[in-house]
Amino acid sequence: MIGRNWDFALALCLSVMVAGVDPNELPEPENLTLSWSPDHFSLTAEWSEPAGLDDCKVNYTLELILEKCPPSSTEPNLNKEIRQTVHLNYTWEVSNEREICIWVRTNPLQCGNRTPSKAVYKGISPPLAFVKNFTCVYYSDMKMNCTWSVISHVPDLQLFYRNEVSDHLKPCSAYFTKEDMKTGCHLDDIIFKSHHTFFNIIGTVKGSIISNTFMRVPRDSVKPEPLELKITRDGDRLYLQSNTPEFAQQCWKYKFRYNKCNEEVSLLPSVY
Numbered sequence: 136m137i138g139r140n141w142d143f144a145l146a147l148c149l150s151v152m153v154a155g156v157d158p159n160e161l162p163e164p165e166n167l168t169l170s171w172s173p174d175h176f177s178l179t180a181e182w183s184e185p186a187g188l189d190d191c192k193v194n195y196t197l198e199l200i201l202e203k204c205p206p207s208s209t210e211p212n213l214n215k216e217i218r219q220t221v222h223l224n225y226t227w228e229v230s231n232e233r234e235i236c237i238w239v240r241t242n243p244l245q246c247g248n249r250t251p252s253k254a255v256y257k258g259i260s261p262p263l264a265f266v267k268n269f270t271c272v273y274y275s276d277m278k279m280n281c282t283w284s285v286i287s288h289v290p291d292l293q294l295f296y297r298n299e300v301s302d303h304l305k306p307c308s309a310y311f312t313k314e315d316m317k318t319g320c321h322l323d324d325i326i327f328k329s330h331h332t333f334f335n336i337i338g339t340v341k342g343s344i345i346s347n348t349f350m351r352v353p354r355d356s357v358k359p360e361p362l363e364l365k366i367t368r369d370g371d372r373l374y375l376q377s378n379t380p381e382f383a384q385q386c387w388k389y390k391f392r393y394n395k396c397n398e399e400v401s402l403l404p405s406v407y
């Protein structure tokens with residue numbers, strides 16, 4: 136009886152092995168490593184060319200997923216941005232706020248009937264977060280206030296920022312403080328049209344220097360200041376006039392709402 140069970144187990148095992156190896160499937164990339172740039176604003180994945188490519192020309196498909204490895208689906212997700220490269224590395228601009236999982240697979244370029252390899256994964260976890268709820272409000276031309284909640288006592292906390300990748304890092308020059316903690320920064324040179332503004336909050340926690348990085352899109356952080364309304368009367372006409380936000384003139388629509396005493400609210404047509 137025991138011998139038969141072993142035979143059965145062996146047969147099952149062999150059939151699984153045979154089913155698991157597709158001779159046309161390309162070998163997976165090897166030795167995938169991830170590393171942050173010194174300013175923690177970009178993450179580079181590097182890997183080695185797999186052995187056994189023979190004369191195949193290949194490229195590599197990559198995906199960055201903002202979740203812990205292994206990601207919930209191992210199939211390429213068409214809603215996410217998929218990158219391809221013929222090199223053995225790829226760099227993303229990304230902050231270290233969240234878990235990141237990177238997958239890479241070998242892809243046939245000129246390779247007969249070989250098929251893409253299985254994906255290999257590597258994850259990287261965020262550093263200890265000593266600030267949370269990092270929020271920015273772009274409220275006037277070039278002006279943005281960013282605030283955060285401090286969750287560890289970090290007296291040497293400093294914020295550095297830059298508008299674009301090519302810009303150099305600048306220190307915050309006008310902090311908001313609460314007791315002895317820095318809780319925000321007023322910035323007055325933020326370019327509205329920049330893709331991202333990059334922020335690096337650096338501080339010493341339990342003896343080590345930690346960077347918490349954030350990327351924010353100024354366009355997505357807009358909250359204009361309340362407008363000032365001027366009302367003038369000329370005979371039986373009222374004239375409504377207001378100032379306009381000081382930036383991105385082409386982006387605004389205005390609605391004037393008024394109501395006569397004890398009557399329903401009326402809405403004037405939008406004015407562009």
Ligand SMILES: *[C@@H]1O[C@H](CO)[C@@H](O)[C@H](O)[C@H]1NC(C)=O
Nearest residue numbers: 164165166182183184185186
């Ligand atoms: C991957 O790393 C291992 C151990 O460091 C090494 O022996 C192997 O040669 C590497 N593979 C490639 C393709 O570089």
Ligand SMILES: *[C@@H]1O[C@H](CO)[C@@H](O)[C@H](O)[C@H]1NC(C)=O
Nearest residue numbers: 194195219220221242243244
């Ligand atoms: C990578 O290979 C695929 C074919 O498998 C091709 O469609 C794609 O254009 C290639 N991309 C690059 C960047 O070489």
Ligand SMILES: *[C@@H]1O[C@H](CO)[C@@H](O)[C@H](O)[C@H]1NC(C)=O
Nearest residue numbers: 179181221222223224225226
């Ligand atoms: C990425 O690969 C390219 C081309 O092989 C090489 O020139 C570059 O130095 C590599 N970058 C990194 C960060 O390894």
Ligand SMILES: *[C@@H]1O[C@H](CO)[C@@H](O)[C@H](O)[C@H]1NC(C)=O
Nearest residue numbers: 272273274279280320321358
């Ligand atoms: C931003 O900070 C400046 C400087 O402290 C302040 O005058 C302004 O009212 C703040 N605006 C917003 C929207 O937080």
Ligand SMILES: *[C@@H]1O[C@H](CO)[C@@H](O)[C@H](O)[C@H]1NC(C)=O
Nearest residue numbers: 266267268269283284285286
């Ligand atoms: C972050 O913001 C959320 C929602 O506004 C709030 O519930 C939470 O307490 C905040 N966290 C900290 C550490 O202040």
